Amino acid sequence: MNIFTSPAAPRTAHHTAAGGAARPAPRRASHPRRLRGMAALVAALLVGGPVLAADTTPAEQLKRWTVEAGAPASAERGKVFFNSRHGGEWSCASCHNTPPTTEGKHPNTGKVIPTLAPSFNAKTFTDVAKADKWFRRNCNDVLKRECTAPEKADVMAYLINLK
Numbered sequence: 001m002n003i004f005t006s007p008a009a010p011r012t013a014h015h016t017a018a019g020g021a022a023r024p025a026p027r028r029a030s031h032p033r034r035l036r037g038m039a040a041l042v043a044a045l046l047v048g049g050p051v052l053a054a055d056t057t058p059a060e061q062l063k064r065w066t067v068e069a070g071a072p073a074s075a076e077r078g079k080v081f082f083n084s085r086h087g088g089e090w091s092c093a094s095c096h097n098t099p100p101t102t103e104g105k106h107p108n109t110g111k112v113i114p115t116l117a118p119s120f121n122a123k124t125f126t127d128v129a130k131a132d133k134w135f136r137r138n139c140n141d142v143l144k145r146e147c148t149a150p151e152k153a154d155v156m157a158y159l160i161n162l163k
């Protein structure tokens with residue numbers, strides 16, 4: 001079926017027969033309706049998109065950093081790392097709480113920060129790009145440098161161990 005076929009077919013014959021004046025009868029109604037349908041479809045696709053971003057698990061992230069570190073991770077070391085200020089103003093716990101099993105709050109903006117420990121928030125560490133972005137950003141805020149693979153592995157072990 002041709003989707004561009006207008007459902008109301010008869011046009012010229014009817015009008016010209018009536019008065020002779022070939023009144024152009026633009027069928028305005030059908031077009032906006034079709035466009036609105038299209039817009040709804042596009043919106044649905046856009047809204048549906050980010051849901052597909054779930055491409056990893058906390059366990060996979062622990063494995064990834066442990067392999068890169070080349071040594072087993074330590075939840076105990078991760079806990080110390082997470083709660084230390086590393087010579088600066090903030091620790092990871094400043095924003096994520098200690099233990100990070102509840103929603104955090106940004107100390108400057110007051111913005112709510114979703115719970116970090118995966119057993120308490122099924123959404124954390126399900127998106128590689130997101131985890132990488134925030135590890136980079138937060139480590140820079142706290143340590144003035146990126147975290148190393150062993151540090152990330154230890155933090156992951158600590159977070160996964162929180163039940």
Ligand code: HEC
Binds near residue numbers: 082
């Ligand atoms: C100044 C506040 C702040 C500090 C300090 C902070 N974080 Fe975060 N962190 C955030 C915010 C905000 C998010 C994004 C939360 C969201 O939008 O889901 C986040 C998210 C994360 C994520 C992403 C989790 C995921 O779902 O993949 C990781 C990993 C993380 N933080 C680790 C750390 C570590 C490790 C430290 C300490 C070195 C730290 N954070 C310190 C504010 C902070």
